[in-house]
Amino acid sequence: MQLSKTYNPAEVEDKWYKYWMDNGYFHADANSNKPKYSIVIPPPNVTGVLHMGHMLNNTIQDILTRRARMQGKEACWVPGTDHASIATEAKVVKMLKEQGINKTDIGREKFLEHAWVWKEKYGGIILDQLKKLGASCDWERTRFTMEPKLSEAVIQVFVDLYEKGLIYRGERMVNWDPSAKTSVSDEEVIHKDVQSKLYYINYKIAGEDGHITIATTRPETLLGDSAVCVNPNDERYAYLKGKKVIVPVANRQVPVIFDEYVDIEFGTGCLKVTPAHDINDFELGKKHSLETIDIFNEDGTIAPIAGHYVGMDRFAVRKQIVKDLEEIGLIEKIEDIKNSVGYSERTDAVIEPRLSKQWFVDMKKIIDKNPKVLQAVMDDEIKFHPAKFKTTYKQWVENIREWCISRQLWWGQRIPAWYAPDGSFVVAATEQEAIQKFQISNFKFEMGELKQDEDVVDTWFSSWLWPISVFDGFENPNNPDIKAFYPTDDLVTGPDIIFFWVLRMVMAGYEYRGEKPFKNVYFTGIVRDKQRRKMSKQLGNSPDPLELINQFGADGVRMGILLSSSAGNDILFDESQVEQGRNFCNKIWNAYRLVKGWEIVEDSAVDTEIVKANQLASKWFASKLNEGLKEIEEKFADYRLSEALMAIYKLVWDDYCAWYLEMVKPEYGKPINRSAFDATIAHFSDLLKIVHPFMPFITEELFHDLNDGNPAKPIIVEDYPKVQQGVEAVPSLAIDFITEMRNLRNSKGLSPKEEIKTALVCENETTAAVYSSFEYIIRKLANTPAVEILAEKPEGALQLLVKNDALYVFLEESIDPETEREKISEEIKYLQGFLKSVDAKLSNQKFVANAKGDIVERERQKKADAEAKLRLLNDNLLALS
RNA sequence: GGGGGCAUAGCUCAGUUGGUUCAGAGCAUCUGCCUUACAAGCAGAGGGUCACAGGUUCGAAUCCUGUUGCCCCCACCA
Numbered sequence: 001m002q003l004s005k006t007y008n009p010a011e012v013e014d015k016w017y018k019y020w021m022d023n024g025y026f027h028a029d030a031n032s033n034k035p036k037y038s039i040v041i042p043p044p045n046v047t048g049v050l051h052m053g054h055m056l057n058n059t060i061q062d063i064l065t066r067r068a069r070m071q072g073k074e075a076c077w078v079p080g081t082d083h084a085s086i087a088t089e090a091k092v093v094k095m096l097k098e099q100g101i102n103k104t105d106i107g108r109e110k111f112l113e114h115a116w117v118w119k120e121k122y123g124g125i126i127l128d129q130l131k132k133l134g135a136s137c138d139w140e141r142t143r144f145t146m147e148p149k150l151s152e153a154v155i156q157v158f159v160d161l162y163e164k165g166l167i168y169r170g171e172r173m174v175n176w177d178p179s180a181k182t183s184v185s186d187e188e189v190i191h192k193d194v195q196s197k198l199y200y201i202n203y204k205i206a207g208e209d210g211h212i213t214i215a216t217t218r219p220e221t222l223l224g225d226s227a228v229c230v231n232p233n234d235e236r237y238a239y240l241k242g243k244k245v246i247v248p249v250a251n252r253q254v255p256v257i258f259d260e261y262v263d264i265e266f267g268t269g270c271l272k273v274t275p276a277h278d279i280n281d282f283e284l285g286k287k288h289s290l291e292t293i294d295i296f297n298e299d300g301t302i303a304p305i306a307g308h309y310v311g312m313d314r315f316a317v318r319k320q321i322v323k324d325l326e327e328i329g330l331i332e333k334i335e336d337i338k339n340s341v342g343y344s345e346r347t348d349a350v351i352e353p354r355l356s357k358q359w360f361v362d363m364k365k366i367i368d369k370n371p372k373v374l375q376a377v378m379d380d381e382i383k384f385h386p387a388k389f390k391t392t393y394k395q396w397v398e399n400i401r402e403w404c405i406s407r408q409l410w411w412g413q414r415i416p417a418w419y420a421p422d423g424s425f426v427v428a429a430t431e432q433e434a435i436q437k438f439q440i441s442n443f444k445f446e447m448g449e450l451k452q453d454e455d456v457v458d459t460w461f462s463s464w465l466w467p468i469s470v471f472d473g474f475e476n477p478n479n480p481d482i483k484a485f486y487p488t489d490d491l492v493t494g495p496d497i498i499f500f501w502v503l504r505m506v507m508a509g510y511e512y513r514g515e516k517p518f519k520n521v522y523f524t525g526i527v528r529d530k531q532r533r534k535m536s537k538q539l540g541n542s543p544d545p546l547e548l549i550n551q552f553g554a555d556g557v558r559m560g561i562l563l564s565s566s567a568g569n570d571i572l573f574d575e576s577q578v579e580q581g582r583n584f585c586n587k588i589w590n591a592y593r594l595v596k597g598w599e600i601v602e603d604s605a606v607d608t609e610i611v612k613a614n615q616l617a618s619k620w621f622a623s624k625l626n627e628g629l630k631e632i633e634e635k636f637a638d639y640r641l642s643e644a645l646m647a648i649y650k651l652v653w654d655d656y657c658a659w660y661l662e663m664v665k666p667e668y669g670k671p672i673n674r675s676a677f678d679a680t681i682a683h684f685s686d687l688l689k690i691v692h693p694f695m696p697f698i699t700e701e702l703f704h705d706l707n708d709g710n711p712a713k714p715i716i717v718e719d720y721p722k723v724q725q726g727v728e729a730v731p732s733l734a735i736d737f738i739t740e741m742r743n744l745r746n747s748k749g750l751s752p753k754e755e756i757k758t759a760l761v762c763e764n765e766t767t768a769a770v771y772s773s774f775e776y777i778i779r780k781l782a783n784t785p786a787v788e789i790l791a792e793k794p795e796g797a798l799q800l801l802v803k804n805d806a807l808y809v810f811l812e813e814s815i816d817p818e819t820e821r822e823k824i825s826e827e828i829k830y831l832q833g834f835l836k837s838v839d840a841k842l843s844n845q846k847f848v849a850n851a852k853g854d855i856v857e858r859e860r861q862k863k864a865d866a867e868a869k870l871r872l873l874n875d876n877l878l879a880l881s
Numbered sequence: 882g883g884g885g886g887c888a889u890a891g892c893u894c895a896g897u898u899g900g901u902u903c904a905g906a907g908c909a910u911c912u913g914c915c916u917u918a919c920a921a922g923c924a925g926a927g928g929g930u931c932a933c934a935g936g937u938u939c940g941a942a943u944c945c946u947g948u949u950g951c952c953c954c955c956a957c958c959a
């Protein structure tokens with residue numbers, strides 16, 4: 001194959017993805033006798049499109065999966081999507097609206113039909129996008145949280161928890177999303193500080209001339225007022241005891257009540273009480289037996305009971321009522337105030353506290369039943385990376401509250417509660433079971449009167465079962481899949497859903513399998529732009545990942561996003577990193593292009609000196625590679641993937657391309673000897689394997705070409721290189737020397753073509769032998785006609801520096817003594833200072849007495865080394881003058 | 882109001898229980914090179930009072946206290 005000058009990702013990516021798919025390399029078999037490795041994907045919303053957060057998250061999962069697969073494990077990465085009740089329902093409602101269809105007009109069944117059509121049409125987009133990224137998911141296992149089996153699991157668990165007394169129904173003040181017309185959990189409410197106004201409104205005292213002034217940010221709710229409250233210790237208002245005030249506009253009389261809840265300092269110290277529309281007021285109302293007047297419809301418009309502004313939206317009413325109050329002179333003043341307002345995470349609507357009947361899970365009881373939920377994380381049985389998130393987790397566990405799981409939506413699993421006409425209910429999976437249960441409990445019960453609860457369960461109620469349900473662990477707790485792949489190995493997710501998802505999965509894991517759901521949790525950061533702003537559609541600062549892939553290639557994007565993402569830190573995404581990724585692909589590509597272009601001859605046809613030098617170069621690289629592998633292993637063990645990648649990057653770019661290839665590269669037009677060529681290819685092949693989990697496409701492409709298009713195994717299932725024991729460490733002394741030569745050349749403005757005569761003075765025989773073995777390589781890379789390795793410094797030679805047990809000596813007269821003197825003097829100065837500090841330490845009794853281990857010995861050695869060096873430098877200074 | 886985290890080179894980050902040349906890496910910058918794989922490249926260089934102030938210690942980027950600045954979570958504000 002003719003290779004182009006640069007790597008062209010577009011030509012190869014689709015080809016290899018299809019190849020991997022067609023050959024079933026992504027599929028994991030539960031019955032295989034290999035050790036198992038599994039990850040379940042954090043299911044993206046069906047409504048979603050791929051964003052940079054997904055890119056990061058799934059790149060990491062793919063790296064872990066591919067590496068495990070190459071390490072001979074049966075690697076199973078389960079993909080899937082989440083039905084995302086609110087988000088999807090909102091999307092479908094909007095779509096229908098555009099067609100002039102109203103959700104309530106067509107009814108539940110018809111609406112769900114539309115929703116499923118929508119899901120079939122758009123729900124797979126995000127998964128297709130993952131394929132572009134190279135994700136090696138087992139697509140045969142693709143699951144959807146609302147598919148029949150997973151829905152059955154949800155119902156099964158609901159019924160089970162109800163029967164265990166862990167699910168109950170209750171009337172509560174809940175967070176109401178008037179836009180989605182459903183309750184949402186506390187955790188789905190985002191509090192934002194906003195600039196708003198504090199209105200001071202006068203309420204007339206009934207039967208008297210006076211008035212009192214209350215302060216409120218929500219004047220529209222006064223229609224639902226059922227009292228005014230002051231602090232009993234507030235002497236200003238003691239005279240109000242037993243009196244009533246008149247609610248403006250509504251013209252209702254309400255009592256003045258006294259409660260220490262009221263903050264004397266805030267506003268006027270006088271609070272209007274609206275039990276239906278504020279959680280604290282609700283509590284006050286209960287305590288003082290106040291009337292609850294719910295003035296809102298479920299969409300946030302004013303209900304008939306309010307008597308005024310009926311049908312108007314709450315925010316329009318706020319404006320209007322202020323205007324009306326001003327007209328009748330009851331607005332005392334208006335102040336600017338900063339306060340926090342709750343917004344719905346899904347729809348961004350302002351949350352309205354609302355009294356309603358909902359279903360709850362008793363989370364505290366589940367945790368009390370399963371102490372492992374906390375223990376396992378604290379004891380690292382479930383390991384968090386980074387560990388700092390253990391604290392967050394612990395806080396959540398310790399402050400756990402009941403979980404409101406009912407949602408007033410249609411898209412989702414319908415709550416399996418069945419009601420008789422008298423309002424009594426049973427919880428059962430099917431209508432038939434419900435009938436049976438009713439018959440046992442109530443013999444008067446007649447068939448055909450049952451009504452199922454209208455609500456569905458919170459989406460997270462299916463998510464928390466995900467690691468079990470994707471392996472059909474509820475349908476059959478002993479099936480081969482769940483036995484093989486549960487508990488999963490790694491979970492890759494964001495710290496923002498530690499409570500929503502991670503904790504709940506752990507709870508479900510222990511409750512339903514008596515076992516943790518995963519062994520490791522890798523927390524990725526939030527992807528931000530260069531200015532640290534969160535990437536969002538509104539800001540338009542999120543690049544389209546597919547666009548990036550088109551431009552830089554999937555491998556380049558994968559590398560770019562990973563480079564600066566140490567675990568748990570936010571990722572500051574910068575396109576230049578993706579560029580670096582692309583450049584790295586190109587480097588690998590061109591290294592291969594170079595090697596491929598070489599003409600090969602037998603070893604006997606090449607100078608022995610060269611053959612030997614090439615062998616040495618290969619040995620040197622082999623030792624570098626082995627060291628690199630060791631480091632990479634360690635980084636992976638700590639889940640420091642970006643550092644592992646950096647180690648790989650340096651191994652390829654610096655050690656292999658910049659040094660090794662330059663060492664063995666034949667002179668222009670000359671052939672390379674066979675053994676050197678084979679070694680070069682073998683090293684390259686190892687590197688490709690190490691790179692593959694990070695950059696799957698280019699490595700598969702080159703691995704095939706390397707093996708004439710027909711490797712024994714494609715790289716995706718090749719054996720990942722292992723750290724070798726007993727690899728001879730070859731010192732990099734020659735590298736340092738060559739670098740110094742180049743340095744000198746640079747500082748003198750000499751061209752690389754200009755030869756410099758050099759010598760090394762080396763008293764130590766072992767070191768001398770190493771230098772000597774590298775002589776050919778030094779001559780070649782430093783472009784010097786000869787390197788003499790001498791036991792002592794020749795007359796008249798100029799020394800450059802002392803390093804690695806040797807003197808680097810230049811025989812060339814072109815060296816300027818003055819500059820060299822300066823250099824040496826500077827170094828002497830530094831060494832003297834250094835020695836002073838070492839001496840200070842060593843003459844310090846306390847140091848000698850207290851320093852542990854061999855610290856003191858090391859200091860002595862340092863001193864001796866420095867002194868020796870200093871002597872040499874002084875000698876040289878003399879020689880120069 | 883409660884809790885947690887962070888502060889190291891221009892940028893993004895490493896720095897494992899205090900102790901070898903510990904003050905590092907990548908990118909960016911600067912200098913010189915189109916040297917026959919790659920200018921998406923090659924060869925080099927410069928750059929930091931480790932936020933600030935105290936303390937512990939023979940010894941502190943590392944441990945303690947305080948200050949300042951930033952971030953996150955929870956609770957809550959009429």
